[in-house]
Amino acid sequence: MEWKLFADLAERAGDRHVDVDVGAGDTVGDALEALLDGRDDLRERVLDEDGKLRSQINVLRNGKEIHSQQSGLETTLEDGDELALFPPVSGG
Incomplete structure (x- = not known):
């Protein structure tokens, strides 16, 4: 399965597209863990001190935010x- 990463998350992962070894029947959490495995800089940006997804990080599955x-x-x-990971978006 492939993650699409945006902005500084792509920079921290080293690429905008990252394949992970998960498939049908696994969870988005499994795919996220596979993405973060061995990518400590990305992990620190995405997860808080308790290992929970930071509230400002958006995880999308097929274009829909998974939490809402x-x-x-x-x-x-x-x-x-299709999985995607977005940092906070600001605008004016």
Whole structure:
């Protein structure tokens, strides 16, 4: 499964597209853990001191934010899902 990363998250991961070894039946949380494995700089940016997803980090599955419209990190993945990770967005 592939993650699409944006802004400084892509810089910390070393690429805008990162493949992880998860698939249908796994959860978004499993995919996130696979993404963060071995990427300490990215982990510190995405997770807080308690290992929880920082509130300002947006995780999308198929274009929908997982916390507002799905089951959060427990959302089950299906074949063909697209995952994305966004930092806070500000504008004026």
